[in-house]
Amino acid sequence: MNAPQEISVNVGPGSGIALAETDQNAVQTFKPASKRKYNEEKKAKVKETRDRSSCIFCQLRKKECEFTQDSDECDACLKHRSTDSPKKIWDLPCVRVQLKEALVYRNGSIRFPTGVHIVGRWDNKVSKIIRLSFPVGAFPGTEIIQRGPCIDIQCRGFQRNNIDILSRQYVSPSGMKEVKFPPFAVSSPVGARKALEALVDNNLAYFVNVLKINAHVLHRITFDEAMRQAPESSLVKGTLRIAVIARLISKSFGIIGTETLGIPFENDPSSPYYGRTPIPPMLDAQLDEIWRDILSKQKKKTLAELKRKVFSKKRRQWLETFLAIFILLQTIEFSYQHQVRQLERHRKAVG
Structure with a gap:
């Protein structure tokens, strides 16, 4: 009887190998590939x-x-x-x-540079559900304010302190005006995150169409092609999600429905909240933080994939690579323009 044969195979980390038509008595031993050895220099x-x-x-x-x-x-x-x-x-x-370190969206807040901290300051145990809708007409260049898809957010009142921001000032033709808000904040960040992610995933085509409002014809055609490629390309879909969320965090939601937290509808055309019932600043800042966390994870995944495709230099990937870079550059341009407008508005409000 023949002795069993030993088959030694070197495999790299994370790789797999299949052996076929070998002697059934063969003993397969796998040796992991050793790392390259360097001297001290x-x-x-x-x-x-x-x-x-x-x-x-x-x-x-x-x-x-x-x-x-x-x-x-x-x-x-x-x-x-x-x-x-x-x-x-x-x-x-x-x-x-590093390509994956590129900054493709706003990563901070002017009014809340250190974030929002409300732990342990809840005023009561009763939560309220408010329905929020994104004001499509709030985008630059649009005239008619329309309601976009809506989400439900759970919030609670909290005990304010001296550093909480519960008002906002703006410049009107008649002088400086101030809008005051009740102290409410998101009571379920996990639920809010799920609602925001579902808002984008379930309405991606709708929000991409919003991105095309008053855009150059080449931008509109490019976004149409990106939507056609998105079902087959995770890279293109990822960049579209970044573009949409970057636009969504440029304006705050408006409250619709019967529960308004006692906040009146804004009818002043010079107000940044014109045409909607605004949400409290602390709640708005919390949603902004959640948006930016979603963007951070999406950016890391998408830019890593973009880097792989760019460095692979395969011709068959040129279209999705072009679409991804085009959308990211357009998003960067919008983000910078929006920040300039925000800084100018903030400068007028404070002085």
Whole structure:
């Protein structure tokens, strides 16, 4: 009787292997691939590169980003732009950044720079359910205020302190005006998060159409193509979600229905709340924090996927890569323009 054969296979981390048509008595032993061993000099060099990060050019070429000359640019970029270099397309500066770290939305609040803290200050145990709708007409360039899809949010009253913001000032033709609000806040952040995520997922096509309001014809055509590609591309769908949420956090919700927390409907055309029943600032800030947390996780996932596709340089992925970059750039442009308007409004309100 023949002795069992030993088959030794080296496999990398996370990889799998299937063996077929082997002797049924064979003994399969799998040896994990060993890590590359470096000497102390090489380890120090690798650590230095990781701390400094590789430039985009070297990342695309999958080459080591070395600095042997007295320059802020790596050796590869210096050589590529030298007079001895052959005809080239790449002519960007030596930039050492990570694509997944790109800032594609507003990541803070002017009025609540340190966040909202209401733990342990609830005024009563009775929660109220308010129905919120996004005012579509609040987008720049639109004239008619319409109600978008709505969500239900659970809130409770709380005991205010000296640093809580429960009012908002704005400049009207007749002078400075102030809108005061009752102390209410979100009592179930987990439930609010689920409601906000469902709002986007169930109404993505609706909000993408909102993005096209008064947009350039090329923007509208591009968003239409993105919606056609979204069912088959998680990258395109992810960038559309980022664009929609970035637009949703640009304006606060309005209250609809019978429960208004005692807040009156705003009829002043010069008010930022015109045409709706506004929500309390603390509650609005909490929803804003939840939106930004959702955006943070979506951005990390989407930009990691975008980086993989960009660096793979496969021609068949050009369309979804183009659509993703176009949508992200359009989102960045809107976010910066909105922040400029917010800063100007805040400057007028405070002084």
